[in-house]
Amino acid sequence: MDAAVRLRDVSVGYERKVIFSRLSLEIPAGQFAGIVGPTGSGKTTLLKTILGTQPVFSGDVRLLGLPVDKLPPGSIGYVPQLESVDWSFPVTVEQVILMGLYTNKGIWPWSTRQERNKVHDLADRLGIHDCLHHHIVNISGGQRQRAFLARALINNPKLLVLDEPTAGVDIKTQHDVLHLLGDLNQEGITILLTTHDLNAVASHLPWVICFNKGLVAQGKPRDIFTNGILTKTYGGDIVIVEHGDHFLIASGTPLHLAEKEK
Amino acid sequence: MMDFLLEPLAYEFFRNSLLASLMVGALCGLIGVYIVLRGMSYIGHGLSHAAFGGAVVGFTLGLNFYVGAGAMGLLAAVLINQVAKGGKIKSDAAIGIVTTAFFALGIAIISRVRTFTQSFEAALFGNILGVTSEDLTVIALVTAFTMVTVFLMYKPLLFSTFDNEAARVFGIKTGVVQLMFSFILTLAIIASMNIVGVTMIAATLVIPAITARMLTDSFSRMIIYSTLIGAVMGVVGMYLSYIFNAASGATIVLFGASLFCLVLLFNYIKERFILHEHIHRHGDVIHSHPHGPRHEQHDEADREESGQSRP
Secondary structure, eight states: OSSEEEEEEEEEEEEEEEEEEEEEEEEOTTTTEEEEEOOTTTHHHHHHHHHHHHOOOEEEEETTTEEEGGGGTTTTEEEOOOGOOOTTSSOHHHHHHTTTTTTTTTOOOSHHHHHHHHHHHOOOOOOOOTTTTSSSGGHHHEEEEEEHHHHHHHHHHHHEESSTTTTTTHHHHHHHHHHHHHHHHHHOOOEEEESSSSSHHHHHSSEOOOOOOSSSEEOOOHHHOHHHHHHHHHOOOOEEETTEEEEEEESSHHHHHHHOOO | OOHHHHHGGHHHHHHHHHHHHHHHHHHHHHHHHHHHHHTTTTHHHHHHHHHHHHHHHHTTTTTOOOHHHHHHHHHHHHHHHHHHHHHSSHHHHHHHHHEEEEEEHHHHHHHHHHOOOOOOHHHHHOOOOOOHHHHHHHHHHHHHHHHHHHHTTTHHHHHHHHHHHHHHHHTTTTHHHHHHHHHHHHHHHHHHHHHOOOHHHHHHHHHHHHHHHOSSOOOOHHHHHHHHHHHHHHHHHHHHHHTTTOOOOHHHHHHHHHHHHHHHHHHHHHHIIIGGGEEETTTTTEEOOOOOOOOGGHHHHHHHTTTTOOO
16 A cells, blocks of 8 residues: 655755655554654655645655645645635635535636535535635634634545644634544545644644654654654753653743743 | 816817726726736836836836836836846835836936927827827726726735735645736726826726725725725726816825725725724624614624624
8 A cells, every 4th residue: 555645865955955855654544643843843844745836856755645735636635734714805604615626627617516615524524514604704713713724624535634733722622623633534535734833732642743854753652752853853841741651842941940940 | 067077078189098097097097006006006007117218228228118118117117126136125125126226217318309399298298289199099098907907816916915925825826927917007007008098097997996905995995996996096097187277186185085085084084984883803803893673683693703693
């Protein structure tokens, strides 16, 4: 079986600045993986490289066994960072989801009944049916995330890529979104996401990739979230608190204790 | 009143100008939606200046006005795309460099060669008297071509305008869409130059679109409203140009700006005195809509959201 994502000796950068070089990474089909790393570590660039929107200096990128530009339209589902969305744009939730079907053949500007039914079924499943006709600015953070997730899922993709799906939403919504992604993964969709929330990864994702201008480590959260690997990824002190099957990750010494130590 | 409206139609030049301004208004209204939503409001201003430089260069080479303006306008559009492609130079800076350089070339030639038989004043400020049958044909062809292109490319244009990167991931050929959009934009600007003038085109492109945006939250309705507002702006502006004997571009823009202010005022009043009274919260979503016998649908939705039963 082909890997869902396979990078071989890939070097990427902007103009003359190299972001990462000779990166090799393989994510098997059916995996649910989270990429973590500090700001500026190249996580988003890695995601863009996988999606084919970032030109590579050298190396080979294959998704589902094919070069990105040879993939049939709709093979990959993509959810962008919500912060990058223009919320004042005049579209409803239904129109956003329908955009996922815009690569289908057909020259008419309107959508077919069949397409609209598909949107309604998916919206029903994701619990956003009631806000389908709302303007995108008039829905909650969780509904926004689900609307863009619905757009990504409308073509039944084999690979789903999400850029910071846990950013800017409350802890309950974060939990709901990650559970929803877990359910989708159970149905066979390979999922790859970036996040800054190590605790969300630790408690919800079966696989984690530590990245900082290159691959630091990858594996199960329990094996990867060690003081050594996290310090290597982020620099500085990282504290890991274990409680039964759960563990909590926090940054170094709290400020008030650091003051006392001085 | 009817006599007042019909009287100028007795003149052929006015009939030509009215038809031209109707088409140009609708054309700019349509294209303007994409310009405003892509955050490129300044592009019309820049490209029209580049096309003006092209028209002057073309004239010195003995070429037709539209050939010179078209070639230089398209070249400017492609150059802006290329310069801004890397991301280091933003598109507003690229517009500033490329189009001003082309405009400067035109001005330099005009100041150097002082034996021009053609006046470029119409291209700069718009001229009610200057609409020829050639102008009308060009405007009609460009308007028809643009409308058909926007109709056929509605979906990829909408997706790439909303989220270019996602559109690319989903399989839209965003490079082709961008190139095609630059092409129809340049054609629209060149076709509109003699009617509204280089100095006024930016406003003709932007005013109908932002006015329409204030009236609706739907993209398809925004397209229709903006096209209609543009057409009305063109027709009323042209009548005002005739009545006040002023440059057509200026009267079209002034009428459009007045319309915009009116809608702005209407929205302010609506928000301040009508919607403000109905603001309420459901969970983390703030709603603002009236309640009462005429708004049962909203009340029912609110009850469902809050888990209350119907009283």
